[in-house]
Amino acid sequence: MTETVTNARTTRLVVSRRKEGDDPGALRYDTFDVAVGPSTTILDALVAIRRELDPTLTFRHSCFHASCGTCGMRVDGREGLACVTPVPTRDEVTVEPLGNLPVVSDLVVDMNVFYDEFDEAGRPLVRADDLIPECAPAEGIDQVERYEDCIECGICLSACPVAGSDPRYVGPAALAAAWRLIDEPRGRDPGPVLSLMDDEQGAWRCHLAWECSEACPSGVDPAAAIMRLRGAAAAARVRRLFSFGGNR
């Protein structure tokens, strides 16, 4: 049975390009006219470009359903996961890599720097404190372990205006991870992490633009986590000042 895409239209994608040897100071964009349907995503369009128009276009993707965080990029200046971002109905759409991270090739950025920042916070992965009440463990299952919402996509770091100008700022993702560890230590001492992030290039560099939380595709709300981290840090300082003791 042959099926065709109904309501197909042509959209021009203006895609940022960079290859080894390009002038570091120059930005280059290539345009591609792509046939899209009502549910075509940016990732679908990029795959079509690579398959039919330009096999040298490089970009990352994996799960196609917003759970791996691999396909983060900017569409018309706004961060998002390409696999779940529909192609806008405008005639022309600009696609660029995430900001504030070194570009390796086209839409691929070097995520090692981003991942390394998580080591500062101990990289908490498991969260057991906010299970949805309706989702009780099935019979025969004693315990459910819930993974963190953060999918380490780097979108928050791209959206942060301070990370854009300050390469020493630890960034919203690592700070949010630090707060999760402090909020739920799971047997670890949160004191060193709190002390680490209670720093001018840590929690106190945030200026409440809240762009990280707005852009986060996974409900992490890093900005609120940073503010809670600051509250905990300030409280710890007050306690030390009055010799109440403890780091939390």
Add this chain to the structure above:
Amino acid sequence: MASPTVEPRRPTTGPAHRRGLVGWFDPRGRRLGGLAFILNRLTGLGLVLYLYLHLMILSMLIQGPNAWDDFVDIALSPPFLALDVVLLTGMLFHGLNGIRVGLVGLGVVPNRQKALLVAALVIAALVAFVGALRIFAGEQGG
């Protein structure tokens, strides 16, 4: 004790879509919080400039009533009154957003940042509007 050193975490050279200073003012993809970030910086810098202008102007008082009163007559002209309205608006936004920054920034009400921001914008706009009417109407008494 020597201050601990924080080295750059992300490379400062090489290709990157790093926004930098230009990125602070890039409206693409920005939401309300990003607008507040930019406005707080602009109003803050404007108020710093006004602080030093104000101190310089006050020095005219040393020159006696003629010099000062002549300046005041100029300051009551419509262009200067318009600048007064701009100053008032900037002060209102910076102060009200500052309340948001203080409360949210110390972890007191981290979940209320948008409501506080909207309230700051609305109150600043209303008071600035009323203030503008009074400034141009020349009403001074309370």
Add this chain to the structure above:
Amino acid sequence: MTVEKQPADRPDAGPRNAPVFVLQVISGAALLVLLGLHMVAQHFVVPTGLRYYEDVIAWLGNPVVIAVEVAFLVFVTYHALVGVRAILFDFGFSDRAERRITLLLWIVGIATIGYGVALFAAILNAA
């Protein structure tokens, strides 16, 4: 399999001047009061506002007014220059550059307050 990691060992890390934000909030709160008093004084104490020379000099002749205005100057200068410092530090300068910026702003701040106090004295002497 992904595993949780222990926090990285950074013996040189720790709190660095973080209370600056807290003091900025405190000075901002003080300014809400002091600026409010300043604006009320400027616009509502005298029917035409504190515009003309005679009204301003009469107002500044009150030592309580001088004390409040000096307090206002101290807090506003601190808040303003810490704000400038925060904006400059958003560019991720080196620690050495940041120390120099901080020192420079302290000098500017003390000079500003000194200028303001000298200005009050000069105005009252000239009256």
